[in-house]
Amino acid sequence: MAKRERRVGYGWPVLLAIGVHIAALMLTVIKWPESTPDPTSSSVVQATLVRAETATNQPQQTKDATPPATSQPKDQEDASQPAASPPPEPSDQPTAESDVQIPDEVVEEAKAQAQRLQEEARRAAQQRAEAERQRQKEAAQRQAQAEAERKRQAQAEAERKRQAQAEAERKRQAQAEAEQKRQAQAEAEQKRLAALAERAAQANASSLDELISEEQQSIANAEQASEAANGFKNLVRRYVEQSWNLPSNISSDLRAIVQIQLLPTGELVSATILQSSGNSTFDRSAINAIEKASPFREMSKLDASVRDQFREFNLDFNPEDIR
Incomplete structure (x- = not known):
């Protein structure tokens, strides 16, 4: 590229210098009419030559183009006129002008390279900023x-403790x-034995046997009544459990x-x-289960003393069972 630029820069100045030298040589060989030579002609040629050599950016000395100080005869002028020097060879040494003048292609390429570097730096900075934002975002998410x-x-630990406390409280209440x-029951048994002893003390031996027989019958009846009561309550509980639609997420x-x-017929009066x-x-589901399971017709088959126990009684509802 630099070599091509030197050829383009030196071509025209060299041709111009050669043309000037040829013109000067022709002036020396042509015989002009006898007259006082124009002292400025040689100066004009010399000035033109100097300008041409300056345009080539080569340091040239023009010792052979010194104009005559005074008018001389034609013969002396011919004798004193030196032969035309050959055109200067283009120098391979770079001149000050070639150092300053940079080809447009190089300038454009340098600008484009600078823009690419600037754009790459901008993208790199943007990528670093984006990576930092992503890192901060991920850190915040973690x-x-x-x-x-x-x-x-x-919350799970608090719920576990609460359930453990509730279970402990339920067991404590049950105990x-x-x-x-x-x-x-112990107090009732003590009272019963005391009454029996008092009655035995007042009766004779035969009446004591009769009292014992009556007591045994009474105990048997009470056991049957207790079994009947337990059986009826279990029946009610089973009916209610079958009718109970336990809400989800309870x-x-x-x-x-x-x-x-x-x-006495087993029909429901109220559930409160x-x-x-x-x-x-949860509360409403328990009420609905009782209403749906009633009436409890088996109650009419119980002994009167047992029926009286179930004219009013309680049911304990929890998600696991009914008591």
């Missing part, structure tokens, strides 16, 4: 997920009720106590919430 997991575990029932520690009032579970849907 932190949020960790926080959500921590809260979930904390308390069983103990209360045992104490009542906690296992819910508990509701419902009071039931029946006629004595102790709410705190969940209206």
